[in-house]
Amino acid sequence: MNFIRNILKRNSRSDEGGNFFVQLQKILGFQTKNHSFYKKAFTHRSMNIRDDDGNPINYERLEFVGDAMLSAVIASHLFSEVPQGDEGYLTKMRSKIVSREHLNELGRELNLIELVKSRISTDNFGNNIHGNLFEALVGAIFLDKGYSMCEKFIYERVIIPHVDIEKLEGKVISYKSLLIEWCQKEKKNFNYNVYEDTGNDQLKHFSVKLSINNKVIAKARATSKKKAEEKASKRAFFALQEKISRAI
Structure with a gap:
């Protein structure tokens, strides 16, 4: 010691x-x-x-x-x-x-x-x-x-x-989990299309397109796949908030 x-x-x-x-x-x-x-x-x-x-x-x-x-x-x-x-x-x-x-x-x-x-x-x-x-x-x-x-x-x-x-x-700790729960409950297909999108940034970035029933609902960009997916999920949540709140 x-x-x-x-x-x-x-x-x-x-x-x-x-x-x-x-x-x-x-x-x-x-x-x-x-x-x-x-x-x-x-x-x-x-x-x-x-x-x-x-x-x-x-x-x-x-x-x-x-x-x-x-x-x-x-x-x-x-x-x-x-x-x-x-x-x-x-x-x-x-x-x-x-x-x-x-x-x-x-x-x-x-x-x-x-x-x-x-x-x-x-x-x-x-x-x-x-x-x-x-x-x-x-x-x-x-x-x-x-x-x-x-x-x-x-x-x-x-x-x-x-x-x-x-x-x-009332606090949401994972918009992605909340959105997936809603999609599964409502029997909706969802897909996170993630791809590298560094552009002119020094740090590697990733972009994501979140689709529900083959329709793009939200897009986001961040320094990791996980952050990009969470950001897109949050945007989708607020776009669909009324429908999600009624279901969950």
């Missing part, structure tokens, strides 16, 4: 002058015990650090723990707060709270990217870095302080400020 602490300390940009734990304590609101968990929670794989056994030291495994803890605490909260909700309803509501979009918002809100240690510029990170760091931080809290403190952090940072049951009921 001392080996991990020393390596991380030598490679940390944000630890200069002791700033790392000063900033971290402002976010957490409590004293940490095992510092190595938090160092690991903000270490990007580009640092290419390994322990004595050759295991990589970065935040990715902590994401797994944090994801599980968020799901458990949110599930417990929803179970208590919505006694009339069945399994399907509770699962859908939990998915909205722990969606990648929402976790990214939480990570940005806490400005976690300022603490990350990396050999590549943070400008080159994808948007999901914010949510990944938030999950890793939750995982570190659980391993360091146990379930009760982890639960308290999730309530203070996620549930109390952001979980409004009525608002969440």
Whole structure:
């Protein structure tokens, strides 16, 4: 464990002058015990650090723990707060709270990217870095302080400020899933015709034509196939909103 602490300390940009734990304590609101968990929670794989056994030291495994803890605490909260909700309803509501979009918002809100240690510029990170760091931080809290403190952090940072049951009921987390559900229910054929469309852009782009019953309903363009499909689905949803709302 001392080996991990020393390596991380030598490679940390944000630890200069002791700033790392000063900033971290402002976010957490409590004293940490095992510092190595938090160092690991903000270490990007580009640092290419390994322990004595050759295991990589970065935040990715902590994401797994944090994801599980968020799901458990949110599930417990929803179970208590919505006694009339069945399994399907509770699962859908939990998915909205722990969606990648929402976790990214939480990570940005806490400005976690300022603490990350990396050999590549943070400008080159994808948007999901914010949510990944938030999950890793939750995982570190659980391993360091146990379930009760982890639960308290999730309530203070996620549930109390952001979980409004009525608002969440009307929130759409995937327009593509919603549109496919409607098409299947109404027995309509749908097709996402995706093709590469780089044009004059430096980054690769993809375009998509969304057709329903062989009629193009929406078009979109984005830097990934998934984003292009979601954008086209959102446009199609609003074009067909009245029909979809009546059916679903």
